[in-house]
Amino acid sequence: MSLSQAITQGLAPDGGLYMPPILPSRFGHSTAGFGVRLIDRACEVLAPYFAGDPLEPHLQTMVDEAFTFDAPTRWLSDDTALLELFHGPTAAFKDFGARFLAAAMRRLAPPDAMTTVLVATSGDTGAAVASAFHNRTGFRVVILYPDGRVSPRQAHQLGAFGGNVHALRVAGTFDDCQRMVKGAFADPMLNARHTLVSANSISLGRLLPQMAYYAYAAHKCVAQDRGVPSFVVPTGNLGNAFACLLARESGVPIDRVAIATNANRALSQLISTGTYEPCPTVATLANAMDVGAPSNVERLLHRFSDTRGVVEADWVDDAEISAAITRTFHDHGVAICPHTACGVEVLRRMRANGRAATGTKWIVAATAHPAKFETIVEPLIGQTVALPDSLAQILNTPAHADLIASTLSALVARLEQFVGD
Ligand SMILES: *Cc1c(COP(=O)(O)O)cnc(C)c1O
Numbered sequence: 110m111s112l113s114q115a116i117t118q119g120l121a122p123d124g125g126l127y128m129p130p131i132l133p134s135r136f137g138h139s140t141a142g143f144g145v146r147l148i149d150r151a152c153e154v155l156a157p158y159f160a161g162d163p164l165e166p167h168l169q170t171m172v173d174e175a176f177t178f179d180a181p182t183r184w185l186s187d188d189t190a191l192l193e194l195f196h197g198p199t200a201a202f203k204d205f206g207a208r209f210l211a212a213a214m215r216r217l218a219p220p221d222a223m224t225t226v227l228v229a230t231s232g233d234t235g236a237a238v239a240s241a242f243h244n245r246t247g248f249r250v251v252i253l254y255p256d257g258r259v260s261p262r263q264a265h266q267l268g269a270f271g272g273n274v275h276a277l278r279v280a281g282t283f284d285d286c287q288r289m290v291k292g293a294f295a296d297p298m299l300n301a302r303h304t305l306v307s308a309n310s311i312s313l314g315r316l317l318p319q320m321a322y323y324a325y326a327a328h329k330c331v332a333q334d335r336g337v338p339s340f341v342v343p344t345g346n347l348g349n350a351f352a353c354l355l356a357r358e359s360g361v362p363i364d365r366v367a368i369a370t371n372a373n374r375a376l377s378q379l380i381s382t383g384t385y386e387p388c389p390t391v392a393t394l395a396n397a398m399d400v401g402a403p404s405n406v407e408r409l410l411h412r413f414s415d416t417r418g419v420v421e422a423d424w425v426d427d428a429e430i431s432a433a434i435t436r437t438f439h440d441h442g443v444a445i446c447p448h449t450a451c452g453v454e455v456l457r458r459m460r461a462n463g464r465a466a467t468g469t470k471w472i473v474a475a476t477a478h479p480a481k482f483e484t485i486v487e488p489l490i491g492q493t494v495a496l497p498d499s500l501a502q503i504l505n506t507p508a509h510a511d512l513i514a515s516t517l518s519a520l521v522a523r524l525e526q527f528v529g530d
Contacts, residue, residue, distance in 0.1 A: 110127070111161075111162050111163065112129070112158060112159060112162045112164070112313065113162050113163050113164050113213075113217055115127040115313050116164075116210070116213050116214075116217065116312065116313055116314035117214075117217050117306065119306065119307035119308075119309065119311065119312045120294070120307065120311060125407075126311055126404075126405070126407055126408055127313055128408060128411060128412065129158060129313075145325075145328065145329075145332075146325075147176055147179060147180055147321060147322065147325045148172050148173055148176050150321055150324040150325040150328060151172045151176055151318065151321035151324075151325075152168055152169055152172050153324065154320045154321055154324040154356060154359060154361065155168060155172070155317060155318065155320070155321070156168060157359070158317055163217075164213060164216060164217070167216050170212075171209060171212035171213060171216070172209070172212075172318075172321075174208070174212045175205070175208035175209040175211070175212045175241075175318065176205065176208070176209075176318075176321065177197075177208075178196040178197050178198075178204075179196055180192060180193060180194055180196070180205075180322040180325060180326065181193050181196070182326050182329060182330070182472060183443070183475075185437075185440075185441045185443065186441075187468075188467065188468055188469060188470050188471065189456065189470075189471055189472075189473070190326075190330075190338075190470070190471070190472045190473070191443070191445070191449065191472070191473050191474075191475040192322065192323075192326045192340075192472050192473065192474050192475060193475050194322060194474060194475060194476055194477075195446075195475060195476070195477050195478040195481075195497075196497070197237075197499075198240045198499045199233065199236040199237045199240050199266065199499070199500070199503075200477060200478035200480070200481050200497055200499065200500050201233040201236075201237060201397070201476060201477040201478070201481065202319070202322075202349060202474070202476045202477070203233050203234055203236075203237035203238075203310075203315075204237050204240065204241070205318055205319055205321065205322065206237070206310070206312075206314070206315030206316065206318055206319050206348070207234070207237035207238045207240070207241040207308065207315060208237075208240075208241045209314065209315070209317075209318035210238075210241065210308055210312060210314035210315050210318075211238075211241035211242050211245065211248075213314045214226075214242075214248070214306065214314070215245060215247075215248075218247055218248070218304070218306075219304065220247070222247070222304045223247060223248070223249055223303075223304065223528075224247060224248050224249070224304045224305075224306055225248075225249045225250075225251055225303045225304060225305050225306070225524065225527075226238060226242055226248060226249070226250045226251070226306050226307075226308050227251050227253075227290055227293060227294070227305050227306070227307065227308075228250070228251070228252055228253070228290065228307070228308050228309060229252075229253045229254070229283065229286035229287045229289070229290040229309075230252055230253070230254050230259075230267070230283075230286070231254070231255070231258070231259065231283040231396065231397065231399070232254075232259045232260065232263045232396060232397050233263070233397050233477065233481075234308075234309070234310065235252040235254055235267050235276075236263065236266045236267055238250060238252070238308045239252055239267065239270045239274045239276075240270070242273070242274070242308075243270050243272060243273065243274055244272055244273060245273070248273060249273050249274075249275070249527060250270075250273060250274045250275065251275050251277065251523070251524065251527070252267055252274065252275070252276045252277065253277050253279050253286040253289060253290060253520070254267055254276070254277075254278060254279065254283075254286060254510075255278075255279055255281060255282050255283045255285065255286055256278035256279060256280055256281075256512060258282065258283065260396075260481075260482070260484065262481060262483070262500075262504065263481070264278075264508070264510070265503070265504055265508045266500075266503050266504070266508075267508075267510060268508030268509050268510040269503050269504070269506040269507065269508040270503075271506075271509070275511075275523070275527060276508075276509070276510035276511075277510060277511055277512075277513050277520075277523060278510045278511065278512045278513070279512075279513055279514075279515050280512060280513070280514055280515055281515030282515075285515035286515075288515075288517075289515065289516070289517050289519075289520045290307075290520075292517040292520075293305060293517065293520060293521070293524075294307060299521065299524070302528075303524055303528070309404075310346045310348040310404065310405070311346075311348075311404050311405060315348065316348055316351065316352055316355075316405075317352070317355070319348065319349060319352030319353075320352050320353075320355055320356035320359065320361070323340065323352065323353045323356040323357075323361060323363065324356055324361045326338070326340075326472055327340075327356075327361050327362050327363050327472075328361070328362065330470060330472070331362050335470050336469075336470050337362045337363065337364045337470075338362075338363065338364065338470040338471065338472050339363065339364040339365040339366065339367070339465070339469065339470065339471050339472070340353050340363060340365075340366050340367070340471070340472050340473075340474060341367045341368075341369055341452040341453075341455055341456045341471060341472070341473045341474065342366065342367070342368055342369065342452065342474045343369045343370070343395070343398060343448045343449060343451045343452040343473075343474060343476055344368050344369065344370060344376070344398065344403075345370070345371075345373070345397060345398030345399065345400040345403065346400050346403050346404045346405055347368075347376065347403040347404070347405035347406055347408070347409060348404075348405055349474060349476065350366065350368045351405050351408055351409060353366050353474075354366055354409075354412075354413060354419075354420065357419075358412075364469070365419060365420075365421070366419060366420050366421075367420075367421045367422065367423070367452075367455055367456070367459065367465075367471075368380065368420065368421070368422035368423075369422075369423060369424070369425060369451040369452040369454070369455040370398060370422065370423075370424045370425070370451065371391075371393040371394070371395040371398050371399065371424065371425055371426075371427075371430065371448075371451055372391045372393050372424060372425070372426050372427065373388065373390060373391050373393070373398065373399060373400055373401055373424070374388065374424045375387055375388050375401060375402065375403060375406075376403060376406070376422045376424075377422045377423055377424045379406070379409075379422070380420060380421060380422035381422070385406060385410065387401055387402030388401045388402075389401050390402075393426075393427055393430070393447075394427045394430045394431065394447040394482075394485050395430060395446075395447040395448040395450070395451055396447075397448055397476070397477070398448055398451070421459075421464070423455045423458065423459075424451075425450070425451040425454045425455060429454050430447050430450045430451060430454065431450075431485075431489055432454070433445070433450040433451075433453045433454040433457070434447065434450045434485070434486055434489045434490065435489045435490065436457075437450070437453055438489070438490040444479040444486055444490055444494050445475060445479055445486075446475070446476065446477040446478065446479045446481060446482050446486065447482055447485050447486070448476045448477055449473065449474070449475040449476055449477070449479075452473040452474060452475075453473055456471050456473055459471075478497055478500070479494045480494040480495065480496045480497065480500060481500070511523070
Protein backbone atom coordinates (compact mmCIF):
# COMPACT_ATOMS: atom_id res chain seq x y z
CA MET A 110 0.00 0.00 0.00
CA SER A 111 1.30 3.46 -0.81
CA LEU A 112 1.75 6.12 1.86
CA SER A 113 -0.97 8.15 0.11
CA GLN A 114 -3.44 5.29 0.48
CA ALA A 115 -2.50 4.84 4.13
CA ILE A 116 -3.04 8.56 4.73
CA THR A 117 -6.44 8.48 3.00
CA GLN A 118 -7.59 5.43 4.95
CA GLY A 119 -6.28 6.41 8.38
CA LEU A 120 -6.93 3.06 10.03
CA ALA A 121 -6.35 -0.24 8.21
CA PRO A 122 -9.49 -2.24 7.30
CA ASP A 123 -8.67 -4.86 9.97
CA GLY A 124 -8.45 -2.15 12.63
CA GLY A 125 -4.63 -2.15 12.69
CA LEU A 126 -2.24 0.78 12.43
CA TYR A 127 -0.20 1.45 9.31
CA MET A 128 3.58 1.49 9.62
CA PRO A 129 6.21 2.25 7.00
CA PRO A 130 7.55 -1.24 6.15
CA ILE A 131 11.15 -0.10 6.56
CA LEU A 132 12.28 3.08 8.17
CA PRO A 133 14.53 5.10 5.89
CA SER A 134 17.14 4.83 8.56
CA ARG A 135 20.33 6.88 8.58
CA PHE A 136 19.65 8.64 5.33
CA GLY A 137 21.89 11.51 4.52
CA HIS A 138 21.05 14.60 6.49
CA SER A 139 22.61 17.79 5.37
CA THR A 140 25.10 18.96 7.92
CA ALA A 141 24.23 22.57 7.22
CA GLY A 142 22.99 23.99 10.46
CA PHE A 143 22.69 27.71 10.69
CA GLY A 144 19.92 29.31 8.70
CA VAL A 145 18.21 26.06 7.76
CA ARG A 146 14.48 26.66 8.08
CA LEU A 147 11.83 24.43 9.62
CA ILE A 148 10.30 23.84 6.18
CA ASP A 149 13.66 22.69 4.79
CA ARG A 150 14.12 20.25 7.67
CA ALA A 151 10.55 19.04 7.16
CA CYS A 152 11.20 18.23 3.49
CA GLU A 153 14.50 16.59 4.31
CA VAL A 154 13.13 14.28 7.00
CA LEU A 155 9.90 13.46 5.11
CA ALA A 156 11.36 12.96 1.62
CA PRO A 157 12.45 9.31 2.06
CA TYR A 158 8.97 8.38 3.30
CA PHE A 159 7.33 9.93 0.22
CA ALA A 160 9.82 8.48 -2.28
CA GLY A 161 7.87 6.95 -5.17
CA ASP A 162 4.52 8.06 -3.76
CA PRO A 163 2.02 10.04 -5.87
CA LEU A 164 2.46 12.88 -3.37
CA GLU A 165 6.24 13.02 -3.78
CA PRO A 166 6.21 15.88 -6.33
CA HIS A 167 3.93 17.88 -3.99
CA LEU A 168 5.95 17.47 -0.79
CA GLN A 169 7.60 20.88 -0.90
CA THR A 170 4.34 22.77 -1.55
CA MET A 171 2.51 20.73 1.11
CA VAL A 172 5.15 21.61 3.66
CA ASP A 173 5.09 25.29 2.63
CA GLU A 174 1.32 25.33 2.97
CA ALA A 175 1.27 23.56 6.35
CA PHE A 176 4.25 24.95 8.25
CA THR A 177 3.55 28.66 8.10
CA PHE A 178 4.79 29.33 11.64
CA ASP A 179 8.01 28.65 13.52
CA ALA A 180 8.96 26.19 16.28
CA PRO A 181 11.53 28.17 18.28
CA THR A 182 13.78 26.64 20.93
CA ARG A 183 13.88 28.71 24.12
CA TRP A 184 16.86 27.96 26.37
CA LEU A 185 15.99 28.35 30.06
CA SER A 186 19.56 27.62 31.13
CA ASP A 187 22.78 26.25 29.63
CA ASP A 188 21.47 22.73 29.41
CA THR A 189 17.65 22.93 29.39
CA ALA A 190 15.32 24.29 26.73
CA LEU A 191 11.67 24.39 25.71
CA LEU A 192 10.72 23.58 22.12
CA GLU A 193 7.75 25.91 21.60
CA LEU A 194 5.24 24.06 19.43
CA PHE A 195 2.33 26.41 20.07
CA HIS A 196 2.78 29.22 17.54
CA GLY A 197 0.22 27.84 15.09
CA PRO A 198 -3.39 29.06 14.64
CA THR A 199 -4.87 27.01 17.51
CA ALA A 200 -1.87 27.35 19.84
CA ALA A 201 -1.02 23.66 20.31
CA PHE A 202 1.41 21.32 18.53
CA LYS A 203 -1.48 19.54 16.82
CA ASP A 204 -1.53 22.35 14.24
CA PHE A 205 1.59 20.87 12.61
CA GLY A 206 0.06 17.44 11.99
CA ALA A 207 -3.46 18.65 11.21
CA ARG A 208 -2.28 21.23 8.67
CA PHE A 209 0.00 18.77 6.91
CA LEU A 210 -2.81 16.20 6.80
CA ALA A 211 -5.13 18.83 5.28
CA ALA A 212 -2.51 19.69 2.66
CA ALA A 213 -2.20 15.98 1.79
CA MET A 214 -5.96 15.37 1.75
CA ARG A 215 -6.53 18.31 -0.57
CA ARG A 216 -4.35 16.60 -3.13
CA LEU A 217 -5.77 13.12 -2.54
CA ALA A 218 -9.52 13.72 -2.25
CA PRO A 219 -11.73 12.92 -5.23
CA PRO A 220 -12.05 16.28 -7.03
CA ASP A 221 -15.81 16.31 -7.54
CA ALA A 222 -17.03 14.93 -4.23
CA MET A 223 -17.68 16.64 -0.92
CA THR A 224 -15.38 14.95 1.61
CA THR A 225 -16.47 14.92 5.25
CA VAL A 226 -13.72 14.96 7.87
CA LEU A 227 -15.22 13.39 10.98
CA VAL A 228 -13.47 13.76 14.35
CA ALA A 229 -14.18 13.15 18.00
CA THR A 230 -12.24 15.47 20.27
CA SER A 231 -11.61 16.05 23.94
CA GLY A 232 -10.21 19.51 23.12
CA ASP A 233 -7.16 20.38 21.03
CA THR A 234 -7.48 17.94 18.12
CA GLY A 235 -10.87 19.23 16.99
CA ALA A 236 -9.73 22.84 16.88
CA ALA A 237 -6.52 22.03 14.98
CA VAL A 238 -8.39 19.92 12.42
CA ALA A 239 -11.19 22.49 12.05
CA SER A 240 -8.69 25.28 11.53
CA ALA A 241 -6.69 23.23 9.00
CA PHE A 242 -9.75 22.45 6.84
CA HIS A 243 -11.66 25.69 7.44
CA ASN A 244 -12.95 27.25 4.20
CA ARG A 245 -11.33 24.58 2.03
CA THR A 246 -13.58 23.83 -0.95
CA GLY A 247 -14.58 20.19 -1.24
CA PHE A 248 -14.36 19.59 2.52
CA ARG A 249 -16.79 19.64 5.38
CA VAL A 250 -15.63 19.13 8.98
CA VAL A 251 -17.86 17.55 11.62
CA ILE A 252 -16.52 17.70 15.18
CA LEU A 253 -18.02 15.81 18.08
CA TYR A 254 -17.12 16.86 21.60
CA PRO A 255 -18.55 15.92 24.99
CA ASP A 256 -20.87 18.70 26.18
CA GLY A 257 -19.60 20.37 29.36
CA ARG A 258 -16.40 18.32 29.43
CA VAL A 259 -14.03 20.58 27.53
CA SER A 260 -12.84 23.92 28.90
CA PRO A 261 -15.03 26.97 28.10
CA ARG A 262 -12.31 28.42 25.86
CA GLN A 263 -11.91 25.10 24.05
CA ALA A 264 -15.69 24.87 23.51
CA HIS A 265 -15.82 28.41 22.21
CA GLN A 266 -12.95 27.75 19.85
CA LEU A 267 -14.65 24.64 18.42
CA GLY A 268 -17.91 26.47 17.77
CA ALA A 269 -16.44 29.67 16.38
CA PHE A 270 -15.20 28.54 12.96
CA GLY A 271 -18.55 28.34 11.19
CA GLY A 272 -18.70 27.97 7.40
CA ASN A 273 -17.81 24.39 6.49
CA VAL A 274 -17.07 23.45 10.12
CA HIS A 275 -19.92 21.96 12.16
CA ALA A 276 -19.38 21.53 15.89
CA LEU A 277 -21.71 19.07 17.63
CA ARG A 278 -22.02 18.98 21.43
CA VAL A 279 -22.73 15.40 22.40
CA ALA A 280 -24.78 14.70 25.51
CA GLY A 281 -22.25 12.18 26.80
CA THR A 282 -18.57 11.50 27.37
CA PHE A 283 -15.55 11.56 25.06
CA ASP A 284 -15.82 7.77 24.85
CA ASP A 285 -19.39 8.18 23.53
CA CYS A 286 -18.09 10.59 20.88
CA GLN A 287 -15.42 8.12 19.84
CA ARG A 288 -17.92 5.27 19.72
CA MET A 289 -20.21 7.30 17.43
CA VAL A 290 -17.35 8.19 15.09
CA LYS A 291 -16.11 4.59 14.99
CA GLY A 292 -19.67 3.45 14.29
CA ALA A 293 -19.92 5.83 11.35
CA PHE A 294 -16.60 4.65 9.90
CA ALA A 295 -17.67 1.02 10.30
CA ASP A 296 -20.71 1.56 8.03
CA PRO A 297 -19.62 1.18 4.36
CA MET A 298 -22.84 2.72 2.97
CA LEU A 299 -22.48 5.79 5.14
CA ASN A 300 -18.78 6.11 4.23
CA ALA A 301 -19.52 6.00 0.54
CA ARG A 302 -22.42 8.42 0.77
CA HIS A 303 -20.48 11.07 2.68
CA THR A 304 -16.90 10.28 1.60
CA LEU A 305 -15.93 10.14 5.27
CA VAL A 306 -12.28 10.57 6.22
CA SER A 307 -10.69 10.42 9.62
CA ALA A 308 -8.20 12.90 11.05
CA ASN A 309 -7.38 11.27 14.34
CA SER A 310 -3.93 10.98 15.80
CA ILE A 311 -3.16 7.48 14.48
CA SER A 312 -3.07 8.85 10.92
CA LEU A 313 0.39 8.73 9.36
CA GLY A 314 -0.55 12.04 7.75
CA ARG A 315 -0.36 13.61 11.21
CA LEU A 316 2.33 11.45 12.74
CA LEU A 317 5.10 11.74 10.14
CA PRO A 318 5.18 15.55 9.79
CA GLN A 319 5.69 15.84 13.55
CA MET A 320 9.24 14.58 12.99
CA ALA A 321 10.03 17.91 11.38
CA TYR A 322 10.28 20.05 14.50
CA TYR A 323 12.48 17.50 16.28
CA ALA A 324 14.84 17.48 13.29
CA TYR A 325 14.80 21.28 13.19
CA ALA A 326 15.53 21.70 16.92
CA ALA A 327 18.12 18.90 17.09
CA HIS A 328 20.15 20.12 14.11
CA LYS A 329 20.03 23.68 15.41
CA CYS A 330 21.31 22.51 18.80
CA VAL A 331 24.22 20.69 17.14
CA ALA A 332 24.99 23.62 14.85
CA GLN A 333 25.17 25.93 17.87
CA ASP A 334 27.87 23.65 19.32
CA ARG A 335 25.67 22.61 22.20
CA GLY A 336 25.96 18.92 21.26
CA VAL A 337 23.41 16.25 20.43
CA PRO A 338 20.25 16.90 22.46
CA SER A 339 17.83 14.55 24.20
CA PHE A 340 14.09 15.27 24.31
CA VAL A 341 11.37 15.01 26.93
CA VAL A 342 7.97 14.63 25.28
CA PRO A 343 4.72 15.04 27.24
CA THR A 344 2.42 12.47 25.73
CA GLY A 345 -1.02 10.88 25.88
CA ASN A 346 -1.73 8.78 22.80
CA LEU A 347 2.01 8.59 22.16
CA GLY A 348 1.71 10.39 18.82
CA ASN A 349 4.15 13.18 19.58
CA ALA A 350 6.66 10.96 21.39
CA PHE A 351 6.51 8.35 18.65
CA ALA A 352 7.31 11.03 16.07
CA CYS A 353 10.40 11.92 18.12
CA LEU A 354 11.51 8.26 18.20
CA LEU A 355 10.86 7.95 14.48
CA ALA A 356 12.97 11.04 13.82
CA ARG A 357 15.77 9.49 15.86
CA GLU A 358 15.49 6.23 13.90
CA SER A 359 15.56 8.24 10.68
CA GLY A 360 18.99 9.59 11.51
CA VAL A 361 18.18 12.89 13.22
CA PRO A 362 20.85 13.62 15.86
CA ILE A 363 18.86 12.79 19.01
CA ASP A 364 20.43 11.12 22.02
CA ARG A 365 17.68 9.94 24.38
CA VAL A 366 13.90 10.28 24.49
CA ALA A 367 11.96 10.53 27.76
CA ILE A 368 8.20 10.14 27.72
CA ALA A 369 6.31 12.19 30.31
CA THR A 370 2.72 11.35 31.17
CA ASN A 371 0.25 12.59 33.74
CA ALA A 372 -1.31 10.20 36.28
CA ASN A 373 -2.37 7.92 33.43
CA ARG A 374 0.54 5.58 33.95
CA ALA A 375 0.23 2.81 31.36
CA LEU A 376 3.31 3.98 29.42
CA SER A 377 5.55 4.35 32.48
CA GLN A 378 4.55 0.86 33.51
CA LEU A 379 5.23 -0.49 30.04
CA ILE A 380 8.71 1.00 29.87
CA SER A 381 9.71 0.03 33.41
CA THR A 382 8.18 -3.48 33.54
CA GLY A 383 7.89 -4.44 29.87
CA THR A 384 4.23 -5.29 30.35
CA TYR A 385 1.50 -3.23 28.75
CA GLU A 386 -1.74 -2.94 30.66
CA PRO A 387 -4.25 -0.30 29.57
CA CYS A 388 -5.85 1.44 32.55
CA PRO A 389 -9.16 3.24 33.03
CA THR A 390 -8.64 6.92 32.18
CA VAL A 391 -7.94 9.26 35.11
CA ALA A 392 -8.93 12.96 34.81
CA THR A 393 -5.97 15.32 35.40
CA LEU A 394 -4.93 18.96 34.99
CA ALA A 395 -3.16 18.00 31.73
CA ASN A 396 -6.45 16.92 30.15
CA ALA A 397 -5.22 16.54 26.56
CA MET A 398 -3.11 13.65 27.86
CA ASP A 399 -5.88 11.88 29.79
CA VAL A 400 -5.51 8.59 27.98
CA GLY A 401 -5.68 5.18 29.66
CA ALA A 402 -4.99 3.14 26.53
CA PRO A 403 -2.60 5.07 24.25
CA SER A 404 -3.64 4.45 20.65
CA ASN A 405 -0.10 4.37 19.23
CA VAL A 406 1.24 1.85 21.72
CA GLU A 407 1.23 -1.00 19.17
CA ARG A 408 3.53 1.07 17.00
CA LEU A 409 5.98 1.37 19.88
CA LEU A 410 5.81 -2.35 20.64
CA HIS A 411 6.23 -3.25 16.99
CA ARG A 412 9.10 -0.96 16.24
CA PHE A 413 10.96 -0.62 19.49
CA SER A 414 10.64 -3.97 21.22
CA ASP A 415 13.90 -3.22 22.98
CA THR A 416 13.81 0.34 24.22
CA ARG A 417 16.41 0.03 26.97
CA GLY A 418 18.95 2.80 27.04
CA VAL A 419 17.01 4.95 24.59
CA VAL A 420 13.48 5.48 25.84
CA GLU A 421 12.40 6.11 29.38
CA ALA A 422 9.08 7.13 30.85
CA ASP A 423 7.84 8.67 34.04
CA TRP A 424 4.54 10.05 35.25
CA VAL A 425 3.52 13.17 37.16
CA ASP A 426 0.56 13.81 39.46
CA ASP A 427 -1.56 16.97 39.58
CA ALA A 428 0.22 18.47 42.61
CA GLU A 429 3.55 18.08 40.83
CA ILE A 430 2.10 19.63 37.65
CA SER A 431 1.05 22.69 39.67
CA ALA A 432 4.42 22.86 41.42
CA ALA A 433 6.29 22.70 38.10
CA ILE A 434 4.20 25.55 36.65
CA THR A 435 4.86 27.69 39.73
CA ARG A 436 8.57 26.84 39.86
CA THR A 437 9.22 27.46 36.15
CA PHE A 438 7.59 30.87 36.40
CA HIS A 439 9.48 31.70 39.58
CA ASP A 440 12.89 30.54 38.31
CA HIS A 441 12.71 31.64 34.68
CA GLY A 442 9.74 34.02 34.34
CA VAL A 443 8.19 31.62 31.83
CA ALA A 444 4.55 30.45 31.98
CA ILE A 445 4.02 26.86 30.81
CA CYS A 446 0.87 24.81 30.19
CA PRO A 447 0.01 21.78 32.38
CA HIS A 448 1.13 19.32 29.67
CA THR A 449 4.51 20.97 29.26
CA ALA A 450 4.75 20.96 33.08
CA CYS A 451 4.71 17.14 33.05
CA GLY A 452 7.81 17.20 30.84
CA VAL A 453 9.54 19.85 32.94
CA GLU A 454 8.92 17.86 36.14
CA VAL A 455 10.16 14.58 34.64
CA LEU A 456 13.37 16.32 33.59
CA ARG A 457 13.80 17.90 37.04
CA ARG A 458 13.63 14.43 38.59
CA MET A 459 16.05 12.97 36.07
CA ARG A 460 18.53 15.72 36.84
CA ALA A 461 18.03 15.25 40.59
CA ASN A 462 18.66 11.50 40.56
CA GLY A 463 21.48 11.53 38.03
CA ARG A 464 19.63 9.96 35.13
CA ALA A 465 20.24 13.16 33.16
CA ALA A 466 23.79 14.33 33.87
CA THR A 467 24.49 18.03 34.37
CA GLY A 468 25.66 19.56 31.13
CA THR A 469 23.81 17.09 28.85
CA LYS A 470 21.36 19.04 26.72
CA TRP A 471 17.69 18.30 27.19
CA ILE A 472 14.84 19.91 25.28
CA VAL A 473 11.26 19.65 26.60
CA ALA A 474 8.49 19.77 23.98
CA ALA A 475 6.13 22.61 25.00
CA THR A 476 2.89 21.28 23.54
CA ALA A 477 0.39 24.10 24.12
CA HIS A 478 0.31 27.81 24.86
CA PRO A 479 -0.36 28.44 28.58
CA ALA A 480 -3.20 30.86 27.70
CA LYS A 481 -5.25 27.86 26.54
CA PHE A 482 -5.28 26.64 30.14
CA GLU A 483 -5.55 29.97 31.89
CA THR A 484 -7.88 28.74 34.64
CA ILE A 485 -5.08 26.46 35.85
CA VAL A 486 -2.00 28.54 35.05
CA GLU A 487 -3.04 32.06 36.07
CA PRO A 488 -3.86 31.38 39.74
CA LEU A 489 -0.52 29.56 40.13
CA ILE A 490 1.64 32.32 38.69
CA GLY A 491 -0.47 35.16 40.08
CA GLN A 492 -0.91 37.01 36.81
CA THR A 493 -2.76 36.84 33.54
CA VAL A 494 -1.24 35.19 30.48
CA ALA A 495 -1.63 37.24 27.30
CA LEU A 496 -3.53 35.46 24.53
CA PRO A 497 -1.73 34.89 21.26
CA ASP A 498 -3.42 36.88 18.43
CA SER A 499 -4.89 33.85 16.64
CA LEU A 500 -6.58 32.63 19.83
CA ALA A 501 -7.84 36.09 20.74
CA GLN A 502 -9.40 36.40 17.30
CA ILE A 503 -11.23 33.09 17.57
CA LEU A 504 -12.47 33.90 21.07
CA ASN A 505 -13.89 37.21 19.80
CA THR A 506 -15.94 35.43 17.12
CA PRO A 507 -19.43 34.26 18.15
CA ALA A 508 -19.65 30.49 18.62
CA HIS A 509 -22.36 27.94 18.04
CA ALA A 510 -22.62 24.17 18.53
CA ASP A 511 -25.76 22.02 18.23
CA LEU A 512 -26.52 19.57 21.02
CA ILE A 513 -27.12 15.98 19.89
CA ALA A 514 -27.87 12.69 21.64
CA SER A 515 -24.98 10.26 22.09
CA THR A 516 -26.20 7.79 19.47
CA LEU A 517 -25.02 6.87 16.00
CA SER A 518 -28.48 7.54 14.58
CA ALA A 519 -28.37 11.12 15.90
CA LEU A 520 -25.04 11.61 14.13
CA VAL A 521 -26.34 10.06 10.90
CA ALA A 522 -29.36 12.37 10.96
CA ARG A 523 -27.01 15.37 11.24
CA LEU A 524 -24.81 14.17 8.39
CA GLU A 525 -27.93 13.87 6.18
CA GLN A 526 -28.99 17.36 7.11
CA PHE A 527 -25.58 18.80 6.12
CA VAL A 528 -25.91 17.16 2.70
CA GLY A 529 -29.23 18.94 2.24
CA ASP A 530 -27.79 22.34 3.20
C1 LIG B 1 -2.78 16.16 22.26
C2 LIG B 1 -1.92 16.83 23.24
C3 LIG B 1 -0.90 16.14 23.93
C4 LIG B 1 -0.68 14.65 23.75
O1 LIG B 1 -0.24 14.36 22.46
P1 LIG B 1 -0.08 12.84 21.97
O2 LIG B 1 0.29 12.94 20.55
O3 LIG B 1 -1.40 12.21 22.21
O4 LIG B 1 0.96 12.25 22.79
C5 LIG B 1 -0.08 16.84 24.79
N1 LIG B 1 -0.26 18.16 25.00
C6 LIG B 1 -1.22 18.85 24.37
C7 LIG B 1 -1.38 20.30 24.66
C8 LIG B 1 -2.09 18.22 23.47
O5 LIG B 1 -3.04 18.92 22.85
